[in-house]
Structures are given as structure tokens and as C-alpha cells.
Amino acid sequence: MKINTWFGTLETDIVGEILESRLLSKDIRKLALHSLSLRESRSNLPPEGFDLKAAAIKSGFAESPAEYYFLLHEVTLEAAKLQVSSAITPDQRIIQAVEALDDVNETTNALSERLSEWYGGYFPESGLGGEDLALFIVKYGSRENVSSEDPLYSKARNSMGAKLEPADEALIKDFAESVLSLYERRRQIEVYIENSMEQVAPNLKHIAGPMLGARLISLAGSLKKLAEFPSSTIQVIGASKALFKHLRARAPSPKHGIIYSHPLVNTAPWWLRGKVARAVASKLSLAARIDFYSGEKDPSLIEKLEAKVLQIRTLNPRPPQKKQESGAKLKKRRRK
């Protein structure tokens, strides 16, 4: 009879005597990984009442009960650690990246504005902003250094701005350098999210695009949760304020949450936006489920979605004017 234990595989006869043993080395980490895989497979576990300690000593894995218990303790601890570790799943890492991206975006904007205001006193005519301004400042510092090939040369020469003193120039230049580093971080995190989405949720990425897909996972809390959501929930993720207003009062139900940023939704004419959003949400839900349960990429999803949206557009070429009016009347009556 074959018995799998945390310290190796034993071959026993019918009364439990060990005939043969293949022991693992006393490497705590390897033993922990082995015991975790054992817990998952649950194959050939020791029968009830089987004395593992005695078997370990008899087979020569441990020399004494004390050593056996010591190793068991260490391995259990290590296995617990490994389990905690695996808690950061790839979709959780995407969520962290999305959150970091939001922080970076916010701070980049704040510091960019500050830079703009600050440098504006020295070169108000530059017309630059954001990353372009930061690049300009890092390159030239004072507008007196603008090279004659630069399109801003004559503006810089004739500027009404104040003279930038060397101490201020150094300060602003380094400030602009930090702003640039944040712009760089933004791009880097976006690339990371794109790559991770391709691995973790290729279908969702294909249909939603990497950023919208990542935000959906982030707002849902995990890919698993997103896959479990009904598509009507996915349709309004990110519109919780409007949704609760709808549930609480007589406000209309929101037609779309963050999926509004999907190109098929935001290019749809207003009278189709709800229908298109529903179609997109339904395919997103499907994509999330495929990603979570099988993980295989299905390129036909996007084609089906596009066909569906085309169908919606063909069936409703004109705004439903009568309906719209009666809806407005209805609202008015209710308000009274």
C-alpha cells in the first residue's frame, strides 16, 4: 500500500510495516511545498490511526520524536507562510497597480499645475503645460537658454516674464525633473497593467481594453468577484452614487458606470447608449468568466459584440421622439 506523508512516500504491507521508503531531504521549504501539494491532491493519505511519527523514525527520516516534532513545527509554519504569500494573486497585483496609478495621476497633476504656475512668472508666453512644460524646463531652465532652433525661441526672447535667478532656476529644474519622473512612472505602470491583463484576463482585456478591464477588476475587488457579478451589475460598476439614488428615490437607473469609457458605449448615439452598454456589459461578464474559469482567449467575443452593436444601431437609426416626450411628461407629473 502506498502512503504519501509530508516527509516522503512509504510502501507498506497490509499490517502497516514499512517495506520501502522514498524520503525527502530535510529542506524545510521543499517539505512545506510538498505538504501543501499533498493537502491539495489528497491522494494516498495515511489511513486513520497510522502513526506518522513512528514511521518517520523507523524509516530514518527523524532520529527522535523531538526531531520529528521540531521538523513538523517548522514545516507547518513554513507552509502557513507560503499560503499567506500566495494570497497576492496576479489580479490583486493588478489592483495594486491600478491604485498606485491613481495616486500617481493625482500627484502628477497637482505638481504639474504647481510647476505651471511657478514657471509662468518667468515665461508666461510659453503656452506649454503638463509634461511638455516639464521637458522644456529640464532642457533649458531659464528661457534665456532656449536655443535658436527651438520654435519657442522668439517668444522666449521677447517674453514679459521675470528673470530667473540661478538659485530659483536650479530649484525649478529639479522640481520639473521630479515631475517628469512621475510621468515616467505613470507610463511604466500602464505598461505593467497591459502586460498583466494579457496574462490574467486576456478576454476581458480584448473586449474592454487593458485600463478599463483593470479598473473593473479593481472595483469588483478581484477577477473572481467580477466573474460572479451578473452583467447588470457590471453595467453600473462605478456608478454607485447614481445607483443608490435610483434605489432610494425615483431617480432613473444609471445606464452605465465606468464602462462609459468603452469606445462602443461613448460613441453610441444617446438613445442607444443604454442598449449598447447592456450589450457591452454582457460580453464583459462573459469574458471575465472565461478568463477566471478557463483562461483561454476567445477572439470571437469582440466580433460578436461588434455585430450585436451594429444590429442595435441598425434597428434604432433614429431617436425615439415620442417615447422621450412621454417620459418627460411622466417625470413632471411625478414631481408634482
Next chain:
Amino acid sequence: MKINTWFGTLETDIVGEILESRLLSKDIRKLALHSLSLRESRSNLPPEGFDLKAAAIKSGFAESPAEYYFLLHEVTLEAAKLQVSSAITPDQRIIQAVEALDDVNETTNALSERLSEWYGGYFPESGLGGEDLALFIVKYGSRENVSSEDPLYSKARNSMGAKLEPADEALIKDFAESVLSLYERRRQIEVYIENSMEQVAPNLKHIAGPMLGARLISLAGSLKKLAEFPSSTIQVIGASKALFKHLRARAPSPKHGIIYSHPLVNTAPWWLRGKVARAVASKLSLAARIDFYSGEKDPSLIEKLEAKVLQIRTLNPRPPQKKQESGAKLKKRRRK
């Protein structure tokens, strides 16, 4: 008779005939600077009715009325620009630096917190935060790289944290790098403010310290305005909420605004804080006035302030218990 004009100095006889002329070169910028200095000095200006254009042509500065007017136009424009430029005074530059510092502080804190949360999943036991954590991450990346000499070595080896994948490691390391660059900016701006304060407001800096002094100038709007404030205003700068509550309702008047951060104020026992704040504000006001009107450093100010505070402490060694009680009663009565 000597006449100063924007294009040079003329020596004329009694009827206005030019005997001698010292003309400036046709450098627009130099001419503009000259005409600005002339406007300030107002010495030997041309007498009323004196024909400058004719004199310029006669003395050979301009060849034709057209050239004269062209040069005059250019010089006037340049002079206007120079005047706008000088609008960014040194105290305004300090204010800009203070505002930039506030932005940098806020964003550094936000990104530091994000880094802490992010890396916390990979090495929750580090016990590090802020700049130390960022330095640690830039140095090692994954906790597996911690050198055996590092005091955190054993914690890193035994950490419950997840394994940091290479792609995430690169991302977090660069993120930490950006955070460090912001900490660096913070220090740089602080040094700038210190140096500028020494030049612009040495007495204020001496009494308030560079950062409190700079913040007072920033909240007042300029050194001039700060110098014009009565010391009772300086005492409550930065406490506008409490001040308006006091003016509107029956709330007690605020004892101190941002001067609370002054070491003499915040180390004073509670029953002396108002008195000490008043003494500090009065010396700050004096310092701002000396800085604005004479600019000479007076080291005796701080000695006088310290003597005054010592006197306040000596005269009031114990909390005024009776007064306090009656004050509380009074308040109660009023509230009824």
C-alpha cells in the same frame, strides 16, 4: 546746462543749443535700463518744451524722426517688460517656494503611504515607513536580496510576505525611486527657503526660524503686508477659522495661529501660552518691519524676546486656578 535724456547726456547753452553730447549706443536693453534709472533719479531732466527728437537728430543719435520714434517705441516696450519682470520680488519667490513645498509634502505623503501598503504585502514585518522604506526598496527590491549585514536580514528571511515577482519588483523599485526624488525636492526647497530668508528677512528668520518666517510671509501675501500688520494680527495668522468664530459668536479669541509652532510658544505652560504668543508676535512684527524698511540684522531682538518670556514665566509660576474657575463660571452663565 546739463540735460539727461533717454539716449544720453547733453550739455547745452542758455538758449538750448547743444554744445556737447555723450550718446549711448543703440542697444535697446541698455537704453531701457538707462531710462528706468533716469525715471527713478529724476535729476537734470529736460526742461519743459525741450524738443528731444530734434536734439537726438542734431546730436547724431537718430538719423531721422522715423528712426527716433522707432527706437523710442522699442525702448519704452523693453522698459515696461523690465518693470513687469521685477514684479517677482524675493519675498514672492519665497512664497512660491512655500507653496511648492506644501504640494511636495502632500504628494510625498500620499505616495509614501501607497508604497507602504504596496510593499507591505511582500514584507509586512519590515517596520519601515516613509523615506526609510523607500531607501530600503531602492536598495534591495525584493526582501530576498537583503544582505546578511542588514539589521532586517533575519526578519526578511522569515517574512510571511509574498514573493515579489521580477516585473512587480521593477515597478515598485522605480516607484520608490520617484518617492525618494520627492523627499529630495522637499529638502532642497527647505534649504532654498532658509537661504532666501537669510537674505530677504534675516531678523524674521532669526526670531521665527526659516520655515515659520516663510509661512508668515506666505500667509500675509508679502513681506510688506506682514510689516504693515499689527502684531495682534500676526499673533492669529493662520487661525482664521477660530478668529471668525470668535468675531461671529461668543467663542474665545484664538491665542495663536501658526506661531504656535514657535518653540517659545509651544513649550510654554498652558496658562502662559497667550501671553507668550503675544510677546512673540510683537517681536515678529518688529522684525518684519526692520527687515522690510532697513534690512539690517539686529541680533538683540531674540535676546529681548527671551528675556521677556523669562519675565512672563517668572511672574506667573503657577496656573491661575481661581481665575480659571471664575472664567469657567462666567462662560457657563453666558451660555444659559
